[in-house]
Amino acid sequence: MRKSIVHWFKFASPQSFYPLAGRMIPWFWAAAAVFGISGLWISFFVAPTDAQQGEGYRIIFVHVPASWMSMFIYMVMAFWAGLGLALNTRVSAMMAQSLAPTGALMAALSLWTGALWGKPMWGAWWVWDARLTSELILFFLYLGFMALQAAIDDPRRADKAGAILALVGVVNIPIIYFSVKWWNTLHQGSTINMNKAPSMAQTMLWGMLLMAMAFWMYSIAVALMRVRAIILERERHTEWVKHAVG
Amino acid sequence: MKPRQKRIALIVGGLASIALAAVLTLNALDSNIALYVTPSEVLAGKAPQGKAFRIGGLVKEGSVKRQDMTVRFVVTDTVKEIPVAYTGILPDLFRDGKGAVVQGRLGGDGIFVATEVLAKHDENYMPPEAQHAVDQAQKAQKSPGAPAPK
Numbered sequence: 001m002r003k004s005i006v007h008w009f010k011f012a013s014p015q016s017f018y019p020l021a022g023r024m025i026p027w028f029w030a031a032a033a034v035f036g037i038s039g040l041w042i043s044f045f046v047a048p049t050d051a052q053q054g055e056g057y058r059i060i061f062v063h064v065p066a067s068w069m070s071m072f073i074y075m076v077m078a079f080w081a082g083l084g085l086a087l088n089t090r091v092s093a094m095m096a097q098s099l100a101p102t103g104a105l106m107a108a109l110s111l112w113t114g115a116l117w118g119k120p121m122w123g124a125w126w127v128w129d130a131r132l133t134s135e136l137i138l139f140f141l142y143l144g145f146m147a148l149q150a151a152i153d154d155p156r157r158a159d160k161a162g163a164i165l166a167l168v169g170v171v172n173i174p175i176i177y178f179s180v181k182w183w184n185t186l187h188q189g190s191t192i193n194m195n196k197a198p199s200m201a202q203t204m205l206w207g208m209l210l211m212a213m214a215f216w217m218y219s220i221a222v223a224l225m226r227v228r229a230i231i232l233e234r235e236r237h238t239e240w241v242k243h244a245v246g
Numbered sequence: 247m248k249p250r251q252k253r254i255a256l257i258v259g260g261l262a263s264i265a266l267a268a269v270l271t272l273n274a275l276d277s278n279i280a281l282y283v284t285p286s287e288v289l290a291g292k293a294p295q296g297k298a299f300r301i302g303g304l305v306k307e308g309s310v311k312r313q314d315m316t317v318r319f320v321v322t323d324t325v326k327e328i329p330v331a332y333t334g335i336l337p338d339l340f341r342d343g344k345g346a347v348v349q350g351r352l353g354g355d356g357i358f359v360a361t362e363v364l365a366k367h368d369e370n371y372m373p374p375e376a377q378h379a380v381d382q383a384q385k386a387q388k389s390p391g392a393p394a395p396k
Binding site for chain 2: 048049050051052053054056057060082085086087088120121122123124127128129130164167168170171175182183184185186188189190191199200201204
């Protein structure tokens with residue numbers, strides 16, 4: 001028992017995590033390319049036209065994965081931030097910091113594609129309904145997290161302040177997810193539910209799931225690249241970094 | 247307690263109190279978060295008085311009538327209905343029997359004068375052939391005497 005804990009904590013040290021991350025990055029990029037190409041091919045050439053929305057529905061192949069990722073990345077970011085706060089592990093805080101820009105990108109993508117779709121379908125770029133507003137708050141939480149971390153010079157204190165903000169913001173995630181259930185919203189309910197079959201044609205679903213996998217792989221690859229840069233920056237005074245960079 | 251355990255306890259306690267605060271706040275804001283009210287709520291007097299608000303529901307089938315630039319239709323929640331008049335361009339997805347959200351004021355004559363009409367899409371995605379099959383099946387169900395669609 002004791003032994004396994006020691007093993008996991010080994011990667012909590014920047015020095016041993018740095019090369020591990022480096023080895024994993026190409027694999028995640030490769031997986032992102034495979035999922036992305038097959039997902040786009042299904043999305044554009046295989047999936048049928050929607051009966052109601054025509055071709056416009058194809059926005060879901062980007063919009064839905066981006067929205068999922070924006071929520072999921074926040075949970076992972078808050079998890080790492082909380083772990084860093086509780087255990088004082090340095091790599092945890094760096095992981096949280098590296099995830100924030102990708103999460104913000106996903107939230108922005110979700111809002112932007114949603115607006116482009118909303119104008120022709122709903123008749124409005126934007127409405128202040130619960131789903132849209134809570135997603136906008138998520139976007140601002142990411143920006144706030146990044147700004148707060150950047151505003152504090154001492155990295156340890158920056159990590160702590162950022163972690164508290166990240167943890168407080170977690171409360172927004174279930175609000176986004178369940179907003180379409182709890183309140184009357186213009187945004188439609190979820191197509192994919194845990195307790196019933198998805199109300200969507202098979203090939204459309206496949207396209208969406210493949211795109212979601214591609215977004216996952218891309219996010220992991222980019223976060224690992226970013227965390228390597230953060231490790232080098234923060235550990236620049238150590239011997240191993242001087243040795244590694246040369 | 248070790249400092250680490252103390253920190254974990256603080257984080258867990260903090261998260262719990264934030265969650266509680268959020269639940270209470272959202273409960274208090276409940277009616278203000280809803281984007282629209284249903285026709286039943288309007289007729290029960292739950293709509294805001296003297297200011298613009300939104301009604302959401304289904305466009306009653308066969309109720310859409312165009313007269314020059316003005317469109318008249320009925321919004322229903324299958325229990326109660328409200329007639330709506332709107333002058334302007336309707337969104338693509340505005341259709342008979344589908345969801346819509348209308349913003350405007352309720353006139354003294356009981357007609358809701360809309361300044362904005364939004365189409366509310368449902369969460370179902372299917373190719374036209376499948377939609378056709380569903381429509382046929384529903385038609386067959388509504389009129390039991392009719393021959394089954396081939």
